[in-house]
Amino acid sequence: MNQTLEKFKEYLKEVRQYDLASTLLTWDLQTMTPPKGLESKMDAIGFFSTKSFRLLTAAEYGAMLEELSAPEQFNELDTAMQITVKRYLREYRRFKRVPEDFYTEMVTTSARSEKAWEKAREEKDFSLFLPYLDKMISLKKQYINYMEPDEDPYEVLLDTYEEGMDSVTIEKLFTELKEGLVPLLAKIQASPQPDLSALAGSYDIDAQKKVQNMLLDYIGFDFEAGAVAQSAHPFTMDLCPGDTRVTNHYYETQPISSIFSAIHEGGHAIFGQNIDPVYEGTAVEQVNLMGLHESQSRFYENILGRNKNFWVPIYAKLGELLPQFQTIPLDVFYRAINDVHPSFIRTEADEVTYCLHIILRFEMEKAIFKDHVPTEKLPALWNDKMEELLGIRPSNDAEGILQDMHWSDGSFGYFPSYLLGNIYDGMFLEQIEKELGSLDTILAEGRIREITAWLNEKIHKHGSLYNSREVLQRVCGREISAKPLLDYFNKKYSEIYGF
Amino acid sequence: MNQTLEKFKEYLKEVRQYDLASTLLTWDLQTMTPPKGLESKMDAIGFFSTKSFRLLTAAEYGAMLEELSAPEQFNELDTAMQITVKRYLREYRRFKRVPEDFYTEMVTTSARSEKAWEKAREEKDFSLFLPYLDKMISLKKQYINYMEPDEDPYEVLLDTYEEGMDSVTIEKLFTELKEGLVPLLAKIQASPQPDLSALAGSYDIDAQKKVQNMLLDYIGFDFEAGAVAQSAHPFTMDLCPGDTRVTNHYYETQPISSIFSAIHEGGHAIFGQNIDPVYEGTAVEQVNLMGLHESQSRFYENILGRNKNFWVPIYAKLGELLPQFQTIPLDVFYRAINDVHPSFIRTEADEVTYCLHIILRFEMEKAIFKDHVPTEKLPALWNDKMEELLGIRPSNDAEGILQDMHWSDGSFGYFPSYLLGNIYDGMFLEQIEKELGSLDTILAEGRIREITAWLNEKIHKHGSLYNSREVLQRVCGREISAKPLLDYFNKKYSEIYGF
Numbered sequence: 001m002n003q004t005l006e007k008f009k010e011y012l013k014e015v016r017q018y019d020l021a022s023t024l025l026t027w028d029l030q031t032m033t034p035p036k037g038l039e040s041k042m043d044a045i046g047f048f049s050t051k052s053f054r055l056l057t058a059a060e061y062g063a064m065l066e067e068l069s070a071p072e073q074f075n076e077l078d079t080a081m082q083i084t085v086k087r088y089l090r091e092y093r094r095f096k097r098v099p100e101d102f103y104t105e106m107v108t109t110s111a112r113s114e115k116a117w118e119k120a121r122e123e124k125d126f127s128l129f130l131p132y133l134d135k136m137i138s139l140k141k142q143y144i145n146y147m148e149p150d151e152d153p154y155e156v157l158l159d160t161y162e163e164g165m166d167s168v169t170i171e172k173l174f175t176e177l178k179e180g181l182v183p184l185l186a187k188i189q190a191s192p193q194p195d196l197s198a199l200a201g202s203y204d205i206d207a208q209k210k211v212q213n214m215l216l217d218y219i220g221f222d223f224e225a226g227a228v229a230q231s232a233h234p235f236t237m238d239l240c241p242g243d244t245r246v247t248n249h250y251y252e253t254q255p256i257s258s259i260f261s262a263i264h265e266g267g268h269a270i271f272g273q274n275i276d277p278v279y280e281g282t283a284v285e286q287v288n289l290m291g292l293h294e295s296q297s298r299f300y301e302n303i304l305g306r307n308k309n310f311w312v313p314i315y316a317k318l319g320e321l322l323p324q325f326q327t328i329p330l331d332v333f334y335r336a337i338n339d340v341h342p343s344f345i346r347t348e349a350d351e352v353t354y355c356l357h358i359i360l361r362f363e364m365e366k367a368i369f370k371d372h373v374p375t376e377k378l379p380a381l382w383n384d385k386m387e388e389l390l391g392i393r394p395s396n397d398a399e400g401i402l403q404d405m406h407w408s409d410g411s412f413g414y415f416p417s418y419l420l421g422n423i424y425d426g427m428f429l430e431q432i433e434k435e436l437g438s439l440d441t442i443l444a445e446g447r448i449r450e451i452t453a454w455l456n457e458k459i460h461k462h463g464s465l466y467n468s469r470e471v472l473q474r475v476c477g478r479e480i481s482a483k484p485l486l487d488y489f490n491k492k493y494s495e496i497y498g499f
Numbered sequence: 500m501n502q503t504l505e506k507f508k509e510y511l512k513e514v515r516q517y518d519l520a521s522t523l524l525t526w527d528l529q530t531m532t533p534p535k536g537l538e539s540k541m542d543a544i545g546f547f548s549t550k551s552f553r554l555l556t557a558a559e560y561g562a563m564l565e566e567l568s569a570p571e572q573f574n575e576l577d578t579a580m581q582i583t584v585k586r587y588l589r590e591y592r593r594f595k596r597v598p599e600d601f602y603t604e605m606v607t608t609s610a611r612s613e614k615a616w617e618k619a620r621e622e623k624d625f626s627l628f629l630p631y632l633d634k635m636i637s638l639k640k641q642y643i644n645y646m647e648p649d650e651d652p653y654e655v656l657l658d659t660y661e662e663g664m665d666s667v668t669i670e671k672l673f674t675e676l677k678e679g680l681v682p683l684l685a686k687i688q689a690s691p692q693p694d695l696s697a698l699a700g701s702y703d704i705d706a707q708k709k710v711q712n713m714l715l716d717y718i719g720f721d722f723e724a725g726a727v728a729q730s731a732h733p734f735t736m737d738l739c740p741g742d743t744r745v746t747n748h749y750y751e752t753q754p755i756s757s758i759f760s761a762i763h764e765g766g767h768a769i770f771g772q773n774i775d776p777v778y779e780g781t782a783v784e785q786v787n788l789m790g791l792h793e794s795q796s797r798f799y800e801n802i803l804g805r806n807k808n809f810w811v812p813i814y815a816k817l818g819e820l821l822p823q824f825q826t827i828p829l830d831v832f833y834r835a836i837n838d839v840h841p842s843f844i845r846t847e848a849d850e851v852t853y854c855l856h857i858i859l860r861f862e863m864e865k866a867i868f869k870d871h872v873p874t875e876k877l878p879a880l881w882n883d884k885m886e887e888l889l890g891i892r893p894s895n896d897a898e899g900i901l902q903d904m905h906w907s908d909g910s911f912g913y914f915p916s917y918l919l920g921n922i923y924d925g926m927f928l929e930q931i932e933k934e935l936g937s938l939d940t941i942l943a944e945g946r947i948r949e950i951t952a953w954l955n956e957k958i959h960k961h962g963s964l965y966n967s968r969e970v971l972q973r974v975c976g977r978e979i980s981a982k983p984l985l986d987y988f989n990k991k992y993s994e995i996y997g998f
Contacts, residue, residue: 017546020539021520024527036724037742040519044739047516206705225535240543243536 002076008064011055012281018052020240027237029111031229031247038115046108053103056088057096065089083465084283094147102146106139110409117408118232124398126379129408134375136410137368154369157413162291162420163467167366170416173423173482174359178389180486181355184493185340188352191497194335198328203255210321211255212248212262218314219300220452221246221266225273233405234261234347236268236297241280244272255322256337257348260301267300268293270452274460284463290414292468294421295428296455302351302422303429303488304448307439308334313446338496342390344399352489355422356389361404361415369412424468426485427476428455501575507563510554511780517551519739526736528610530728530746537614545607552602555587556595564588582964583782593646601645605638609908616907617731623897625878628907633874635909636867653868656912661790661919662966666865669915672922672981673858679985680854683992684839687851690996693834697827702754709820710754711747711761717813718799719951720745720765721772732904733760733846735767735796740779743771754821755836756847759800766799767792769951773959783962789913791967793920794927795954801850801921802928802987803947806938807833812945837995841889843898851988854921855888860903860914868911923967925984926975927954 025045033041055061067073068085077085113132120129144153158165209228217223231247238244246265250258271293279285287293304310311318311330319326325333340350346357363385367373373381382401387393394400406414432454433439442450458475472480524544532540554560566572567584576584612631619628643652657664708727716722730746737743745764749757770792778784786792803809810817810829818825824832839849845856862884866872872880881900886892893899905913931953932938941949957974971979 014546017543020543021523021547024520024523028523028527032726032728034723034726034742036721037739040739040741044516044519047513048520222535224533227531227533229531240536240539242539243533 021048030231042111049107080282080284087283098146121402124396126397205250216266238272244269263305264297264301267297271296274456275463276461287464290417291420295424309443358419520547529730541610548606579781579783586782597645620901623895625896704749737771743768762804763796763800766796770795773955774962775960786963789916790919794923808942857918
């Protein structure tokens with residue numbers, strides 16, 4: 001038995017314990033911590049992140065990684081461990097360039113910034129968030145400057161969330177999409193609009209929670225290996241082996257919001273819950289390929305959840321839990337969940353205009369990181385771009401720049417992942433229909449778990465063994481392309497709107 | 500500035516961070532962790548408890564404590580810090596006699612044992628819990644044997660939960676009570692029994708949660724400094740400054756159960772939430788005086804919550820939240836919450852027979868620790884004592900020895916605290932009426948927060964600055980006595996049952 005390897009594995013276990021403490025504290029902060037308990041929790045997150053950071057920058061750790069990278073040892077490792085050593089050595093070299101005090105400051109500022117964002121959004125007041133956002137932008141730039149002094153910070157960020165991705169490729173894909181979507185949206189807006197007044201009303205929140213659980217179970221979320229809670233913004237968290245959590249939010253007048261957030265986060269969670277346990281303790285169980293991750297959540301949310309046939313086997317059940325749906329025909333519900341129109345909030349947007357919401361954010365991030373636009377000018381820039389892309393202008397910042405939590409914790413470069421995910425989904429859909437036959441039929445017959453099994457086998461179980469481009473090659477046998485997604489949109493919405 | 504003192508305070512902060520991680524993991528384990536995530540969480544609890552244990556047994560820590568205990572330094576410390584140094588030095592000397600491997604084994608076994616107890620209780624099968632209970636008993640004996648090799652283990656345990664308390668004093672108080680309660684119970688059982696059929700029915704659990712929150716708010720629980728969740732067995736947890744949590748459990752046919760658990764845990768939480776923040780970081784904010792702690796929870800639950808006048812200002816509100824109560828007169832409800840009769844489950848017992856439940860557990864613990872009765876004989880012994888004290892015999896172990904979680908995590912010696920708490924309550928009630936006037940009037944006029952303010956001022960804010968006997972002296976000006984509690988019982992129940 002390789003002694004260094006054993007020591008290395010033990011060492012990683014200790015890192016994971018500190019990471020679990022930070023992650024659980026963050027979970028608690030988002031779902032349960034009362035206002036007066038925030039300070040202590042944020043301090044603790046700083047403490048445990050620093051512990052983990054120290055281990056990941058220790059000379060002893062670097063020496064183990066160097067030793068395991070030497071050819072005679074490296075060639076003896078299995079593939080997952082080779083990936084682990086390669087990935088962690090790269091991170092080690094990056095991390096050790098970051099001063100510890102700086103790192104602690106960044107982590108604690110990030111936790112504080114999230115809470116400031118929450119308050120600012122609640123009070124629709126950007127000025128409460130401005131100093132935090134400003135600080136997070138400069139901390140992030142400085143952070144990357146420490147890690148990769150010779151690289152363009154935004155390119156590093158994009159690569160962090162989707163290995164191998166760069167702004168030129170994204171720009172090309174997004175431009176192709178924009179050029180296809182703008183005329184499609186125009187045609188949709190010129191068509192007769194559906195009457196959705198039947199959905200108006202108040203929907204009991206406890207009943208919405210029951211619907212959420214029914215849907216999670218239906219698509220394959222394993223309640224023995226996960227749990228659900230409430231938070232300001234829905235998210236998914238892989239807490240530790242055997243425990244993947246999702247959150248949701250609820251609006252009394254918008255049951256569709258919690259329904260689709262549940263399906264979306266459920267998609268993320270199903271990915272996390274189905275990574276092969278052989279990868280436990282390696283880098284492969286950590287999936288930082290956010291485009292690929294979002295492709296899974298968005299596949300469930302849109303390609304499956306917004307298909308009429310998804311609802312055929314369970315629409316009666318929905319009516320049992322939320323009786324209002326008993327008097328709403330499935331056709332009306334289907335029109336409601338595919339009602340395409342410009343709106344302010346990304347997470348509530350239909351799947352067509354959603355793409356434009358992401359393009360806006362990508363352009364904003366370029367403005368921040370490439371053009372260095374001052375932070376106080378960002379809200380107006382956001383509103384201008386909203387008008388340009390969607391033809392509407394937010395009346396306050398909660399409808400504009402304050403709506404998403406991502407920038408509050410420094411997750412710049414994450415947003416493009418959503419649209420990349422959509423693009424991959426077009427390709428996965430094409431492939432599934434080739435291999436399993438008509439999606440409409442599978443869904444209508446209640447065989448959705450066959451789709452989940454296909455995704456488990458082709459994608460989930462491998463964790464981050466392959467990057468997204470490799471996955472597309474292996475699963476679809478081709479390079480990334482936005483065409484299948486555009487084809488899907490054109491076919492679906494010409495049928496719905498009848499043009 | 501005293502350098503050692505500063506270093507000591509910093510050192511304690513680090514200990515608190517590890518303790519917070521363990522506590523939060525335990526909270527999560529009890530309220531949210533799905534089955535497949537248990538192992539990882541229990542490992543993590545072992546990891547962080549060991550970290551904390553290492554700090555508390557380090558030579559460096561011992562040296563600081565010795566230095567601060569030397570007269571020239573000690574006399575410079577404020578009272579809270581003097582108590583901290585004294586208490587922690589004693590613990591240090593005890594702890595450092597415990598081998599680290601043994602400690603880790605005890606902590607992880609304890610977490611596993613809790614989960615085994617949960618399953619055993621669910622399946623009404625003591626055999627599933629037997630090996631864990633057996634292990635916990637021997638681990639606990641061994642643990643105390645390491646710490647205090649010359650002391651009687653059960654006396655050490657009693658002192659751990661209620662400083663200065665011993666089995667002879669408890670025996671004397673409990674015997675006095677038993678001699679007063681047995682004839683009282685006989686008189687009650689010989690009296691006409693109330694018709695409580697009006698309460699039968701099904702009570703919505705989401706509505707029970709709303710009632711719980713209304714009650715917590717009414718008695719003075721601060722939702723800005725606490726939160727509520729669901730667990731198998733209700734408990735209260737001081738997580739960190741500004742965050743004191745309670746849990747509850749819900750039965751569709753027994754709303755009274757969640758109502759009184761809420762008030763009980765609320766009482767604990769109000770104690771934790773009102774300790775003076777000047778004691779933060781010292782031993783004084785840690786209240787291991789469990790008799791005193793239980794006196795607060797049980798004061799709210801029984802002396803206040805089971806008083807008819809407690810309900811006068813809020814009974815209409817209860818009916819709004821749980822409409823069934825609109826047709827149940829307050830008099831019937833009052834009889835229901837003071838319906839004295841022998842029953843199996845301690846936490847569901849009326850306040851009179853409750854005392855006998857505790858006396859039973861005290862006798863069981865003496866059998867375990869003083870007479871060394873083999874673990875497999877404990878269920879039958881429990882049932883025999885139940886018959887002897889309450890005249891009824893459990894039909895399965897879920898109704899008997901499996902009902903409480905305390906022994907599963909090794910909390911032997913805790914049970915007497917509940918009854919000691921009751922005894923103190925009799926004394927506090929007497930004192931409150933002397934100082935503030937008739938409790939009935941205060942409650943009927945909705946001035947319950949005046950009681951809470953009195954308890955805050957006299958008891959809560961001091962944390963563990965004084966032990967329970969000192970508190971009784973300071974607050975009531977007398978030694979501990981069971982007489983006021985017996986007087987309260989005799990007066991209240993002769994009125995209710997009319998003898």
